[in-house]
Amino acid sequence: MQNPYLPHTEAEITEMLKEIGVSSVSEIYEKAIGKASDIELKIPESICEYDLLRNFRELSEKNVNFQEYAIYLGAGVYNHFIPSAVFELASRGEFLTAYTPYQPEVSQGTLQALFEYQTMICELTKMDVANSSMYDGASALAEAVIMANNINGKSEILISKAIHPEYIEVVKTYSRGKKLNIVEFEFDNETGRVNLDDLKSKLSANTSCVAVQYPNFFGIIENLKEIRNVIPENVIYIVTTNPISLGILEPPGSFGADIVVGEGQVLGNPGFFGGPGFGFFATREKYLRRMPGRLIGQTVDSEGKRGFVMTLQTREQHIRRARATSNICSNHAHNAVMGAIYMSLLGKKGIKEVANLSLQKAHYLAEKLDKLEHFHLKFSGPFFHEFVLETDLDWSEINQYLIEQKIIGPLELSRFYKEMKQSALFCVTEMNRREDIEFLIGRLGAVFNEINI
Amino acid sequence: MKLIFEKSVSGRTGYSLPDLDVPQKPLSEMIPKGLIRKEEPNLPEVYEAEVVRHYTNLSRLNHSVDVGFYPLGSCTMKYNPKINERISKFDGFMYIHPYQNEKTVQGALELMYNLQNLLCEITGMDHMTLQPSAGAHGEFTGMSIIKKYHEDRGEYERRKVLIPDSAHGTNPASASMCGFEVVEIKSTKEGLVDLEELKKNLDEKTAAIMLTNPNTLGLYEREIEKIAKMAHDSGALLYYDGANLNAILGKIRPGDMGFDVVHLNLHKTFSTPHGMGGPGSGPVGVKSFLKDYLPIPVVEQDQNGLYYFNYDLPKTIGRVRSFYGNFGVLIKAYAYILFIGKEGLKEVAELAVLNANYLRKKMSRFLKIASDLVCMHEFVVDGSELKKYGVKTLDVAKRLLDYGFHPPTIYFPLIVSEAMMIEPTETETKETLDKFAETVEKILEEAREDPEILKNAPYTTYVKRLNEVLAVKQPILRWQKGENVKYTDL
Numbered sequence: 001m002q003n004p005y006l007p008h009t010e011a012e013i014t015e016m017l018k019e020i021g022v023s024s025v026s027e028i029y030e031k032a033i034g035k036a037s038d039i040e041l042k043i044p045e046s047i048c049e050y051d052l053l054r055n056f057r058e059l060s061e062k063n064v065n066f067q068e069y070a071i072y073l074g075a076g077v078y079n080h081f082i083p084s085a086v087f088e089l090a091s092r093g094e095f096l097t098a099y100t101p102y103q104p105e106v107s108q109g110t111l112q113a114l115f116e117y118q119t120m121i122c123e124l125t126k127m128d129v130a131n132s133s134m135y136d137g138a139s140a141l142a143e144a145v146i147m148a149n150n151i152n153g154k155s156e157i158l159i160s161k162a163i164h165p166e167y168i169e170v171v172k173t174y175s176r177g178k179k180l181n182i183v184e185f186e187f188d189n190e191t192g193r194v195n196l197d198d199l200k201s202k203l204s205a206n207t208s209c210v211a212v213q214y215p216n217f218f219g220i221i222e223n224l225k226e227i228r229n230v231i232p233e234n235v236i237y238i239v240t241t242n243p244i245s246l247g248i249l250e251p252p253g254s255f256g257a258d259i260v261v262g263e264g265q266v267l268g269n270p271g272f273f274g275g276p277g278f279g280f281f282a283t284r285e286k287y288l289r290r291m292p293g294r295l296i297g298q299t300v301d302s303e304g305k306r307g308f309v310m311t312l313q314t315r316e317q318h319i320r321r322a323r324a325t326s327n328i329c330s331n332h333a334h335n336a337v338m339g340a341i342y343m344s345l346l347g348k349k350g351i352k353e354v355a356n357l358s359l360q361k362a363h364y365l366a367e368k369l370d371k372l373e374h375f376h377l378k379f380s381g382p383f384f385h386e387f388v389l390e391t392d393l394d395w396s397e398i399n400q401y402l403i404e405q406k407i408i409g410p411l412e413l414s415r416f417y418k419e420m421k422q423s424a425l426f427c428v429t430e431m432n433r434r435e436d437i438e439f440l441i442g443r444l445g446a447v448f449n450e451i452n453i
Numbered sequence: 454m455k456l457i458f459e460k461s462v463s464g465r466t467g468y469s470l471p472d473l474d475v476p477q478k479p480l481s482e483m484i485p486k487g488l489i490r491k492e493e494p495n496l497p498e499v500y501e502a503e504v505v506r507h508y509t510n511l512s513r514l515n516h517s518v519d520v521g522f523y524p525l526g527s528c529t530m531k532y533n534p535k536i537n538e539r540i541s542k543f544d545g546f547m548y549i550h551p552y553q554n555e556k557t558v559q560g561a562l563e564l565m566y567n568l569q570n571l572l573c574e575i576t577g578m579d580h581m582t583l584q585p586s587a588g589a590h591g592e593f594t595g596m597s598i599i600k601k602y603h604e605d606r607g608e609y610e611r612r613k614v615l616i617p618d619s620a621h622g623t624n625p626a627s628a629s630m631c632g633f634e635v636v637e638i639k640s641t642k643e644g645l646v647d648l649e650e651l652k653k654n655l656d657e658k659t660a661a662i663m664l665t666n667p668n669t670l671g672l673y674e675r676e677i678e679k680i681a682k683m684a685h686d687s688g689a690l691l692y693y694d695g696a697n698l699n700a701i702l703g704k705i706r707p708g709d710m711g712f713d714v715v716h717l718n719l720h721k722t723f724s725t726p727h728g729m730g731g732p733g734s735g736p737v738g739v740k741s742f743l744k745d746y747l748p749i750p751v752v753e754q755d756q757n758g759l760y761y762f763n764y765d766l767p768k769t770i771g772r773v774r775s776f777y778g779n780f781g782v783l784i785k786a787y788a789y790i791l792f793i794g795k796e797g798l799k800e801v802a803e804l805a806v807l808n809a810n811y812l813r814k815k816m817s818r819f820l821k822i823a824s825d826l827v828c829m830h831e832f833v834v835d836g837s838e839l840k841k842y843g844v845k846t847l848d849v850a851k852r853l854l855d856y857g858f859h860p861p862t863i864y865f866p867l868i869v870s871e872a873m874m875i876e877p878t879e880t881e882t883k884e885t886l887d888k889f890a891e892t893v894e895k896i897l898e899e900a901r902e903d904p905e906i907l908k909n910a911p912y913t914t915y916v917k918r919l920n921e922v923l924a925v926k927q928p929i930l931r932w933q934k935g936e937n938v939k940y941t942d943l
Contacts, residue, residue, distance in 0.1 A: 003797050005532050005724075007882040008804055016811040016883060025803040028810055029704060031827040032667075034675040037705045038799075042574050046794030049536050056788060060545030062560030064553065067544045073552050076775055083468060085505055087542075093519030094512035097533050100730035102525075102862075104921075105914040106516035106854055108454075110729040113511050116457050119931040123494040129930045133731070135586035138775035146630075166775045173597065173748070173771035177632035221488055248480070250490050263775070273561050274551030274776025275586070276732035288928065294730070299924035302909070307916035311924040317589070317626035318865070322635040327626035330587035330720070334728025337508075344457050344504045345467040348493040353470055356480075363483055364475035382484055403557060411552050434474035 074427025126253025134279030137263030192379030219386025268342025292326030526874025577708020578738030591716030591735025681711025836871030
């Protein structure tokens, strides 16, 4: 089969070998490796582009997708509308096939777009500085915890149990190298908010940081001010947040957060089975030099014209090697630029509108479901666009029934919390239309009879 | 160019959202008073066409693989096939949720399962995780596995990791993040691992040796099997940085060389686009004795042919990120392998090596090559002789921009002075390589005639040489209304 990615003709290969002074490529390998090299891989033969397309379409159709099904799953990946311009612009080869902007003179597109992105993250979170992206929300949180340890040298990490359980797992993995001690504090079973008394009781002279999620994993809006008030000044206050929610919620920067991180997928990136989205990372100016990741800064060229460069690189692995603030090199720049394009299109009004639509519809659904027989809301605390519903029925049976109705149902919380077998986490965004919501309410109203036939 | 914020006009919008179709409730009934946002974020107010023009015009300021030659050493800037982009955008891939019931995402799981197996076959490893998001993330994962392995055997004193001085900066940084102490091993004059140095430092406190093979000079470590034996005899493990796997695809496998842990860069070797610095994907392969340490979950298949996530790895290091990895990137790498097939993989390696040796030969006529040994997929120029013209490697790099070329990786590896690291990849034509060599030679002539030409380069780019010192001295890391004006070109 022809390989359209390779240009070499037989004649050219011959000519090139002659120039090198060898008779075959195998000879180069022999000279370089010191022995003959060739193995027979158990890998299929090549196929043509048309067959590839057909095979992959078939493969993709084995998945149930939420363009065709209604979805009420959130828990870290959310279904928001992505304007067509985001995909079209992000697909440009000049963005997609460029590398890290090591040569700023021919990378101003990347650099300016990321500078704009950094600004937008600062605006949303009300923080001083943001880097140009991390892998995802979970690793961003883990890096924040490590940064806190670098700042104050203390080793006890207080982390809310109402943070996404997978994020906590990642924090634990990252903490092992630095021998940090992870201490989880409880949430209140009535409100769903962090239990301040438990937090207070666990603070010690060795506490490095306190990390909470806003809104938390259960959708509950934490009172960031009250939490800050119980944390001593020298303890780093880390908040992981949903940037869409900040269209309507007072940002963590207003409540004295020291590091604000989160998952940026909601900003113009599709779900993609969980990745790639991007992590964002923002902090206060005084901690700038402790930050992980690439930073884009403004400067001037030799003629005084504004331009952008990667800056403060002495923090990074390629310069400081074993003493770098982090090992991160490749990040999720392309996803961050998709985020910047999304935020440009949405603007200050649009972000607020997406947040409000999600909030209103989630509350509408929650109130209706709370009134159904067999169902009630678990927590009394204020929530954004996710809520926990309890039932005396079996959630896995309910979800099985819903998928037959072309509905991807809520997250069964038993996945993460043994004691929450009767609970499931619902999410609603602007993408859930009223008629679909009413249909879901109808189905859940009938579900007892349906699954007990 | 103006920033998008500087194009903002109050009241303009660029979006269209569904209507609110449920009864509106006042915010104060849903959110406590102090938690409702008081001040709007200062995001730009622009309409759609403005956004499209803005980002289109920005994109045009970038060099990219789609625009031209991009011979960045160690980065494998090969062509990124368009079919992979198209495939990755199918609804059944793009719009699936990580917490859907496994029965409803069998296609995705099948893809991951098959990709794991293909990558095992290509590298000669037994098990593979697709979770890490990038090369450095893979290193962190792999070194965490090695740490846990030693600790589980009670060998807590194995805290030392040996890394050649030619290694990527991520190697020592990743090892150090895992809590290891890094010992740098000097290379030989030829640019290979110095076995004597290695032997001196290898002891019962050594946890691992991290190597790239071929190494960052593009040289194959011929003594690799001996090194593997030395490591294993002393109880240490051997870690493979897959940055340079492109040179040996289908020719020789890290698993067969004796490596215990391997990370790959799907965005280098397997053609997924670099996206301005990411997203990448850094799968990690291990030999069977390390399987239980892999991050959870891994994809497996049951007797009925159903694919599922296995969370039951008793010794797992845990998770290194949320969900399962950069699935969107995995699709593209899988498509690439299936498209070019078994023979294609081998052809990729051979032509990458042919291109590098051809260009090396041409450039050796007017520049000093850092090592006399036959190179593989890349080679390094020693630019110390440029001094005699009064210029530096940086000046040559900047001048290359004027001729439409992206410069090679410069000042790396650190063991070569004024280094220029060149990796043409297999997807470049002979004409391009000829033109590149010719251009570098011409630039050297320019340097001989008038070094100032180089020192002031580039001339044709959108901005001239940028003041990086100023950017560090007075960091401006965001736009603020009215404050960035003094430097603008409005």
